[in-house]
Each structure stands twice: as structure tokens, then as C-alpha cells.
Amino acid sequence: MASDRPLLEVRDLRTYFFQDEGTVRAVDGAGFSVFAGRTLGIVGESGCGKSVTARSILRIVERPGRLVSGEILLRRDGVETDLARLDAGGREMRQVRGGDIALIFQEPMTSFSPVHTVGSQMIETIRLHQQLDRRAAREKAIEMFGLVGIPRPERRVDEYAFQLSGGLRQRAMIALALSCAPRILIADEPTTALDVTTQAQILELLTRLQRREGMAIILITHNLGVVAEMCDEVVVMYLGRVVERGPVDAIFHEPRHPYTRALLRSIPSIHAPVRTRLPTIAGSVPHPYNRPACCPFHPRCPDFMPGRCDQAEPALLPTGPGHQAACFLYEGARP
Amino acid sequence: MTPESAAARPRLLEVRDLRKLFPIRKGFLRRVVGQVRAVDGVTFHVERGETLALVGESGCGKTTTSRCVLRAITPTAGRILFRAADGAVVDVATLPKRALRPLRRQMQMIFQDPFSSLNPRRTLLDIVAEPLVANGVGTRAERVERVAELLRLVGLRPEYMRRYPHAFSGGQRQRVGIARALALSPRLVVADEPVSALDVSVQAQILNLMLDLQAQLGLTYLFVAHDLSVVKHVSDRVAVMYVGRIVEMAETEPLYAAPRHPYTEALLSAVPQPDPRARAQRVLLEGEVADPAHPPPGCAFHPRCAYAVERCRAETPALEPVAPGHVVACHRARELTLRGIASPPRARA
Numbered sequence: 001m002a003s004d005r006p007l008l009e010v011r012d013l014r015t016y017f018f019q020d021e022g023t024v025r026a027v028d029g030a031g032f033s034v035f036a037g038r039t040l041g042i043v044g045e046s047g048c049g050k051s052v053t054a055r056s057i058l059r060i061v062e063r064p065g066r067l068v069s070g071e072i073l074l075r076r077d078g079v080e081t082d083l084a085r086l087d088a089g090g091r092e093m094r095q096v097r098g099g100d101i102a103l104i105f106q107e108p109m110t111s112f113s114p115v116h117t118v119g120s121q122m123i124e125t126i127r128l129h130q131q132l133d134r135r136a137a138r139e140k141a142i143e144m145f146g147l148v149g150i151p152r153p154e155r156r157v158d159e160y161a162f163q164l165s166g167g168l169r170q171r172a173m174i175a176l177a178l179s180c181a182p183r184i185l186i187a188d189e190p191t192t193a194l195d196v197t198t199q200a201q202i203l204e205l206l207t208r209l210q211r212r213e214g215m216a217i218i219l220i221t222h223n224l225g226v227v228a229e230m231c232d233e234v235v236v237m238y239l240g241r242v243v244e245r246g247p248v249d250a251i252f253h254e255p256r257h258p259y260t261r262a263l264l265r266s267i268p269s270i271h272a273p274v275r276t277r278l279p280t281i282a283g284s285v286p287h288p289y290n291r292p293a294c295c296p297f298h299p300r301c302p303d304f305m306p307g308r309c310d311q312a313e314p315a316l317l318p319t320g321p322g323h324q325a326a327c328f329l330y331e332g333a334r335p
Numbered sequence: 336m337t338p339e340s341a342a343a344r345p346r347l348l349e350v351r352d353l354r355k356l357f358p359i360r361k362g363f364l365r366r367v368v369g370q371v372r373a374v375d376g377v378t379f380h381v382e383r384g385e386t387l388a389l390v391g392e393s394g395c396g397k398t399t400t401s402r403c404v405l406r407a408i409t410p411t412a413g414r415i416l417f418r419a420a421d422g423a424v425v426d427v428a429t430l431p432k433r434a435l436r437p438l439r440r441q442m443q444m445i446f447q448d449p450f451s452s453l454n455p456r457r458t459l460l461d462i463v464a465e466p467l468v469a470n471g472v473g474t475r476a477e478r479v480e481r482v483a484e485l486l487r488l489v490g491l492r493p494e495y496m497r498r499y500p501h502a503f504s505g506g507q508r509q510r511v512g513i514a515r516a517l518a519l520s521p522r523l524v525v526a527d528e529p530v531s532a533l534d535v536s537v538q539a540q541i542l543n544l545m546l547d548l549q550a551q552l553g554l555t556y557l558f559v560a561h562d563l564s565v566v567k568h569v570s571d572r573v574a575v576m577y578v579g580r581i582v583e584m585a586e587t588e589p590l591y592a593a594p595r596h597p598y599t600e601a602l603l604s605a606v607p608q609p610d611p612r613a614r615a616q617r618v619l620l621e622g623e624v625a626d627p628a629h630p631p632p633g634c635a636f637h638p639r640c641a642y643a644v645e646r647c648r649a650e651t652p653a654l655e656p657v658a659p660g661h662v663v664a665c666h667r668a669r670e671l672t673l674r675g676i677a678s679p680p681r682a683r684a
Contacts, residue, residue: 045534046505051412145428149549166393167623195392196561197620200605203618220533225564225607229614248611266539267609268564274587276384276568284504285534 005075006033007183007216008101013070013084015049015056024288026052026065028240031316032233034184035124037210037218039249043224045263046216047288050220050236054186057218058097059088075102076183099129101175104170106189111173112161118172119157121177129180134314144175149205167198178209185210188220203230224267228252233322236260239288239296242316256325258303272313295328303329337684342355343683344382345418347555353377353413353428355399371628373399374410375579378684379652382525383418386549386556388566388587390602391576392624397559400576401525404557405442406435417442417455420522435621440470443521447528449508453500459486460496466518488551489544490566506537511546517552527559542568563606566592570659575599578635581654585661592675595663597640600673618674634666642667 011031017024027049034040042050055061057072072083074096086093099102103113112118122141126132133141138157147152148171161169168188177185187206191199203226210217219230227234227248234251236244236259244257255261265279272278283300286292292299298309308328316324317331355374358367374396381387384619389397401409406427411564415427427438443466446452453462463485484494489510500508509529516524526545530538544567548554560566566573567587574584575598577678583596594600597618604618620639625631632639637647646666654664665671 045536076657165623193622196563197601197607198623199607200617200619202672203607223607224535224609225363228609228611229607231611252609254612263536264609266536268538268542268568270564270567270591270603270606270608272564272567274567274591275546275571278568280539280543281536284506284537284540287504 006084007075008034008037009071009073009075010034010053010057011071011073013053013056013072015052015061015065016067016068019064022289025240026288027056030070030235030237030240030242032235032242032245034218035215036183036216037214037234038232039219039230041227041234042220042237043227043234044224044237045222045285047239047285049240050237051154051188053237054188054220056101056216057083057186058101058103059083059086059093060097065106076100095129096180098125098177099180100182101184102180103186103187104173104177104190105187106192112169114160114162116160117158118161118164119159119322120174122157122172122176125176126179140179141175147174147209148172148175148178149177149201165193167201170194170202172197174202174205174209178213178215178300181213182215183219184216186218186220189218189222191226192221192223199226199246206230224252224264228244236263239286239291241296241313241326243297243327244323244325245316246320250320250323254317254320254323256323256330257297257327258301258329259297260325262300262302293327303327305329341359343413344384346380346416347418347596348381348412348557349382349416350380350400350404351378351414351416352404352417353400354411355408356411364668367497368646369628373627374403375627375630377576377579377581379414379574379581381557382465383522383555384549384553385571386558386569388558388570388573389576390566390573391561391562392490392602394578394627394628395576396579397593398399398527399558401444401527404523405525406430407444419522440466441522441652443516443524444484444517445509445512445516445526445529445563445669448532449460449505450532452512453508455500457613458497458499459491461670462500462511463496463514463518464637466515470519472519481518482514482551485644486511488517488548489514490540493660502504504537506540507534509537509541513541513548517548520552523555523556523557525557525559528561529558529584530565531560531562538565545569562673563603575602578627578630580664581662582664583637585658589658589661594673594675595657595661595668595671596636596665597642597673598636598670600675601639603676604674606676642671 013030015027044050099259119141123137126137142153150156150171158163191202231248234248238259241288244260262281294313295309298304314328316326319325357371359369361368391397402408410428410609416424417427418424457568460482463482467478482635486493491510530541571589574581575591577598583599600619601620625635633649634647634652637643652664654662657663657668
């Protein structure tokens, strides 16, 4: 399914939050490409801007946040549309949302209305994007419920969100997101609230649906295990910046940025010997208000070069095939 | 560890056939229409200076068990024998509230969420000194001294003691929570998901701190967690719970390397590995965790178990030894060969 032209291309995206205490540069120059049939992982710790990136693509950043600059190029039938230039509340953007790009997020409870059945919300969504009458939309909803593995879908559509378990709610949410056959699915921490055996089921479901529908997935998570399991390409973010991006195998087996390396080493591993200390990263992620100047990672970096990393901000430099890292270690290096 | 050396350590805590039922009430008269068997006959012990992990998915009863041990809630039945500092063994489950007070100093808790477990209107000094004040320990000056010592112990600067929690990151707040738990020099520390709300890079720091403090102070941990990778880094022994019961309990290494209960096997294989070359064939469980209000008859795991036979649907398996220090509640434990995770990750085919 993979094609050489990206479905979605994000270039130098900047989304800032203008607050009384100062400006938070939540996303500060993010760029990546999303291909049909492939999964892009955006990974990072709290405050890295991964969720704001997703919301920026869909133009649902809430005030005082604002998309300051950058391009979000969506390719449809050979025509390129820059979502960053569309009116966020306008007709065209509303068609993109749910139609071309759908979103599922962490807590499926809050994404369903408590006073409407899950089916009625789904029928409404389907009819918003497709020319179907109520009966046909209901049939479609039941079909989608079956597709995502909800048992007895014809009964479940008439239930309320609170009657479903966490795993079933997440399945219902996936069904809702996929009901209009989007070409890009953004999944923001889709399994974080779920138990590990349920998580395995949902990841399996996403993989199966992707294979069937050929859609692109943007998977946003802090869980590096989920990234390794699911993704083809990975973008690592730290405090609003993309610090490294590349093919999943290179990210896990030849990480270049000191942050990626340190992060990978510090994950508790199920293969580790019993009761072993873990390598750590010094300090903690600073609050986005106090983002360190120049390279945002320099105060915690084991490879910190005084006079360099605290004097300028590194750009993404090539370190391998399709692999880049924003670090002065790779200045002048030609892969 | 050999079973001999394990036996040499005195038992600090011994829980026998613990049960906690929560009534389900319905209607205007709040009549009891059923019961949730949150903890349904749990037996285990914790040796002095070791870490026992209680693991399982939501609703398995691990948190309820830990709350009963602390007598934060009163169990419905069973015994919780705790060896107090004076050597006396007391049953925490039935002790009257008054008699519990001196014991509470010896059992403390570390909470999951360092954001909601610290009062935002109180300084670190107030927060960490609170258990000292509540128990009338020391003068004010002595308490300040003790708080400074505790903050240093958990890796925070004593100068911070006049600040409020909002000035600290999640990891630092969790350190404050640990300092508070250690204020009264407890013998048993119950840690309920102490790192699951933290960023990855901070998790490692807190886990290391807990290992260091254990070595330094001889602490005993009851570690409640759902993350099997985290558990491997801190635990001597692991008890796996499913719908209110322990289904398998063993020393950490054999439990991970050669699980004997099908649920343990599935749990281990469900953990996503941070290695794209290890995208393994998993044991994917069907369905979801059973409702503890209506557990299935027989073995509660049988509807999801790939190995279930007729007997599993009718007869509840008892927890029985299969090797020294290794107990399993499965009718087929002796005949099944299950997959563990000790072998190096398999390459993608």
C-alpha cells in the first residue's frame, strides 16, 4: 500500500500558547511525513508537544494556543491542501476532520456523550459525512461495530458508553473514527488507560484494520514498547522540538540523539536480570515555561559540549538513511 | 535465592485466606442484591527485607488486598499477621482501632499519583513532618532536623522544605511522598503503583531510589503494580492475581522464565517489547477480565484460557506447590509447558 508520496506532510509546525506568564512554545518546528498504509510514531515524555502536534494537524488547538507558522499539507486525489491555511471552524476543515483524518484518544469515556447511545452518535457522524438515510447509517454502524470485534453489535449499538467496559469503549471509539473511512487515523495514547492484555487486543485490532483499509496511522504515545511494536517510522520529541526521526529499527538499534539513547536505556525491561538498577537521565523534564535556551536537552545531556550546545540550537542533521538527529555531535559528519 | 535462605528470613507479614466482599446495593431501600468478591481467599507472606509484588490487571483485587493489609479498609474474613517491632505477632485484620494506632507507624504507604497525594497548600516541611506531628514525635526543632534528613535521604535538597509541591516535578513530588512514608521508620512499606504516573526517564530514578532505600534501611516492600517490566526490576517474589485470587506466586526469575499459569504466560507475552525486532507471536487473550461481581464458575480464567478443559469449568483450582517456593492455581499446571520471557527476544520472521 505504501506510496512514495506522503499523504500528509508537516513542515516546520509551530504552535504556541500565549499566556499571561509568558509564551509556551508547545510545538516549535516539528516536521514529518505520513504515508498510506504505514504507521508513524510520535514519542516523548510529558510536555514534549506530541499531543499538541496532533491537535494542530486537526486544527483543534484550544485557546490560548495558536498555530503560529508551518505547513500541514494534505494530499487528496493529487490536490494538495495546506490545512494550516484553512479556517479552523470552516466547512472544509470540518470535512477533513472525521472525513480525511480521524482521531482517537486516551479516555474513550469522555469522547462519548453520556446521554446518547453509542449507536446514535455514530449514526450522526456517519450521516454528517455520507449520504445515507438513518436505517442505512444504522446498518453501517452495526457493521463497523462487528468489524472492530464488538460482540453482538446489533445490541451494543443501543447501549450507552457507561455500559461498555474500557476495552469495548475503545473499540467503539475506533469504530466511530473509522466509520467514514479516513485515510489517516491519529491515535493519541490509544491504549494508555487500558490493561495490558486489552492493550494487546487493541494494538492487534489497529494493525488488522490498517492492513485491510490501507490507512495511515499517526500513533502518539510515551510507551516505547508500543512504538517498537507498531510503527514504521518514529519521531522523537523533547520540549516541542523533534530531536530525532528515522525508521523504527534505526531508532531502537542505532539511536543517535543522546536523549533517545538515554530514554531507551532507562526503560524498565522485562528481559533485565531480577532487581537491577536502571541507568537514568539526570534531572527531570523542565516545565515548558522554563525551556532551556539553545539545545533544550543540554542541561541533562551526558554528551553536553560547553560553548556549543548552550550557544545555538542544533538543526536536524542526517545521520543515516532516512534518519536525522538534532545534535551538534553530527555536525560535519556525512553519512 | 535458595529455599533455605528464603526460609531463614523471618516473616514480617503473613496473610491467610483474606477475603473482602463489597455489597452491591440497589433500589430505594439500598437492599443488598449481590456481592463483589474483590479479594476472595488470598494467602501469602512477606519476609523481612524483601519485596513482594502483587501484580494483575484492573479489578484483580491487588489494591484492595494492600488496603486491607494497612487496615485502611476492614477485611471481611481472614488473618493478617504482622510481626511488630517488639516481636509480638498481631492480627491486623481484627485488631480494634485503638490498638491499631501504634502499629500504623510501622506500616506506611507510597501512593500512585504524586500530584493528588500531596496537599498543595502545605510546604514540604508540613507534608513530610505530618506523620511525626500526628504521632507526637519530637519537638518542632527535632522535626525540622528529621525532615531535612529525610529529604536528603530521598535525594532532595533540605533547603526546599519551605516550598510548596507545585514548585516540583512529578519525580520530585514522588520523592516527597517517599520521604513522608519513611518519616516514622516503618517496617513495611506498601507502594501502590508508585511509578505508573511518572515519565519514563523519571521512573528509573524512583525505582533505583526504592532499591537503594531498601538496602540502606532494610525496608520490606509490598509492591502493587500492573507493569511487569517495572516489577522485574524491584521484586524478589511475585504474586499474580486474577479476579480476587492469587493464581501464581514464585520467586521473580522462575516466574518470568517459566510461568506455570496460563494467565501469567499471557500477561508476560502481552507486554510490548521496546525492540522492533522482537515483534513476537503473542498469546492473545480473548475477551476481558471477568466481572468480580459475577465470576465465572470453576477457574475464573477458564473463559479466556486456551488450555481450558471440562474440569476447569466446574472446579475451582486450589493454589498448590509445583516447585519449592512456587505455587500455582491451575488444574493443568503439571502437564502444560508455557512460554516465559527469559530467552532473548525472537527476531522478526
